[in-house]
Amino acid sequence: MSDSGKKFNIKSLIYGFLSFMLGFVLFLLSICLVLRLTFFSQDFMLDSMANTGYYEMVKDELCDKLKNLGHASGLPDEFFDDFVDDIDIVEVERNYVSAFYTDVSTLVDTDTFKQELMDAINVYIDEKNIDKEKAKEENLGYFIDEASSIYVKSVTVSFFSILANYINKLDSPLRMTEIGLGAAALIIAAIIFFTNRYVHRRYRYLTYGLGGGFLSVIVIPIVVFASGIIPKVNLTTRSLYNLFVGYFNSMFMYFWIFSAILLFLAVLCFFVYRTKYLKAIGD
Amino acid sequence: MRKHRTSHRSIGGKNFVILPIIFCVLIIGISTAIVYPSTSSFISMAKLFFSDGEKDFSTRYNNIFVPVEEDEDEGKEQTTEERKVIPMSTMKFPSYGDQFGELIIEDCQIEARLFFNDGANELNNGVGMYTGSSIPGYGKTILVAGHNNTFFNGLKYAKKGQKVKIRTSYGNYVYEINDIQIRDENDESACNLKADYENLVMYTCYPFDELGLTPQRCFVYAKFISGPALDKKN
Numbered sequence: 001m002s003d004s005g006k007k008f009n010i011k012s013l014i015y016g017f018l019s020f021m022l023g024f025v026l027f028l029l030s031i032c033l034v035l036r037l038t039f040f041s042q043d044f045m046l047d048s049m050a051n052t053g054y055y056e057m058v059k060d061e062l063c064d065k066l067k068n069l070g071h072a073s074g075l076p077d078e079f080f081d082d083f084v085d086d087i088d089i090v091e092v093e094r095n096y097v098s099a100f101y102t103d104v105s106t107l108v109d110t111d112t113f114k115q116e117l118m119d120a121i122n123v124y125i126d127e128k129n130i131d132k133e134k135a136k137e138e139n140l141g142y143f144i145d146e147a148s149s150i151y152v153k154s155v156t157v158s159f160f161s162i163l164a165n166y167i168n169k170l171d172s173p174l175r176m177t178e179i180g181l182g183a184a185a186l187i188i189a190a191i192i193f194f195t196n197r198y199v200h201r202r203y204r205y206l207t208y209g210l211g212g213g214f215l216s217v218i219v220i221p222i223v224v225f226a227s228g229i230i231p232k233v234n235l236t237t238r239s240l241y242n243l244f245v246g247y248f249n250s251m252f253m254y255f256w257i258f259s260a261i262l263l264f265l266a267v268l269c270f271f272v273y274r275t276k277y278l279k280a281i282g283d
Numbered sequence: 284m285r286k287h288r289t290s291h292r293s294i295g296g297k298n299f300v301i302l303p304i305i306f307c308v309l310i311i312g313i314s315t316a317i318v319y320p321s322t323s324s325f326i327s328m329a330k331l332f333f334s335d336g337e338k339d340f341s342t343r344y345n346n347i348f349v350p351v352e353e354d355e356d357e358g359k360e361q362t363t364e365e366r367k368v369i370p371m372s373t374m375k376f377p378s379y380g381d382q383f384g385e386l387i388i389e390d391c392q393i394e395a396r397l398f399f400n401d402g403a404n405e406l407n408n409g410v411g412m413y414t415g416s417s418i419p420g421y422g423k424t425i426l427v428a429g430h431n432n433t434f435f436n437g438l439k440y441a442k443k444g445q446k447v448k449i450r451t452s453y454g455n456y457v458y459e460i461n462d463i464q465i466r467d468e469n470d471e472s473a474c475n476l477k478a479d480y481e482n483l484v485m486y487t488c489y490p491f492d493e494l495g496l497t498p499q500r501c502f503v504y505a506k507f508i509s510g511p512a513l514d515k516k517n
Contacts, residue, residue, distance in 0.1 A: 016302070023306045068403040071430040074494045121494070130494060139495030146496055207299060212306025219311055232333045238340040270299060
């Protein structure tokens with residue numbers, strides 16, 4: 001092999017490696033950005049709750065659970081239909097979720113719930129002329145404590161308190177990583193772009209990197225959807241189940257979007273490369 | 284013509300497919316090799332949260348109860364030797380949440396579906412057998428719960444000597460109430476689940492018709508009168 005041939009091969013290897021690194025960095029950057037837009041986003045969580053009908057389902061489930069308690073407590077189903085209707089679940093859930101993202105206490109306030117339930121029971125006792133002997137304070141107190149416990153379990157999201165710890169601790173490191181990866185991608189692209197004498201080669205190596213990044217990013221949602229694992233999650237309530245499935249489906253939608261962006265850029269670079277190359281050999 | 288062939292070959296069409304695939308394999312491989320060791324325990328734990336199929340949240344229940352005809356000597360007190368024996372292999376054992384029979388106390392105006400489990404869904408639709416106790420015919424304690432404002436409200440009329448009927452798909456059973464006690468909800472001695480003789484214990488919240496949750500329970504005990512025995516070996 002001639003010297004120029006060896007030089008060409010070494011150069012190809014170096015640029016091939018740079019393309020690979022560009023693909024790798026773009027892959028990592030896509031993951032970080034998806035996490036930023038989903039897992040680390042309060043709005044994404046609230047949107048998922050709204051889009052999956054979480055608030056309405058939580059309200060229905062809370063009502064059903066309180067009715068079950070009512071069957072053991074002498075209170076009719078209609079009592080709870082009216083009572084739960086007056087609870088602003090959306091407001092309660094919004095405060096609960098906001099608390100996680102702002103690192104304040106995530107304890108659900110039960111004082112208002114207890115007071116409103118007590119008031120509703122007193123109205124019911126007056127309306128039905130129930131004998132005081134049949135509505136002992138300690139029994140009502142026991143009932144209200146149990147109802148309050150059901151209320152807290154209904155409005156809280158399982159495992160969210162564990163995840164919140166990571167959200168708060170990893171927020172700054174993730175931001176730094178995003179900036180670092182973004183800078184690395186730009187530097188690699190700049191090296192490829194400005195150190196190649198031929199314009200068409202610049203776009204060729206960029207296409208390789210973008211293509212590799214595209215395939216790597218798209219593999220994630222394909223594998224997850226093909227495995228069918230998401231709908232098989234074992235959660236105790238329908239509201240949590242729908243929230244989980246909706247949340248992750250939306251999350252993987254971002255992977256599709258990022259892979260589509262990378263594909264678009266790769267195709268664009270390919271056509272620029274082709275145009276420049278055909279022009280070069282035409283000349 | 285020669286120029287055209289050369290230019291077409293050197294556009295490198297194959298490279299635009301092969302190289303990104305190689306890159307993808309390397310990227311996924313390297314990422315997995317880096318991430319997997321530190322997350323393998325988390326992944327193993329996460330697998331526990333997934334089941335083989337999609338979860339069914341419906342509150343419908345499976346009814347395996349098919350009434351059988353009453354025996355001529357039903358309700359007549361039987362000794363162990365007099366009991367008809369049914370091989371367990373011939374009966375369908377209920378699954379969690381199944382309605383597998385009905386419980387009737389005519390004197391208390393109780394007629395309720397009997398479920399295998401005593402969760403909220405079961406107690407909304409009837410009375411539920413605690414799955415840590417035994418099914419009728421097994422020769423041990425049968426512990427049945429119900430809400431005091433719905434299906435077991437009639438237990439307030441329970442008196443010694445009243446007959447309790449349990450109908451299942453494999454036989455009809457009769458028990459006789461022999462004791463009624465008011466116990467604390469945490470009193471574990473209220474029911475002997477280790478008894479080696481067939482007996483029925485029904486319980487509900489007490490006092491009846493009160494507003495709120497009560498810390499007491501009304502236990503109604505009934506002794507076995509008649510019904511087939513289950514042959515545990517067959």
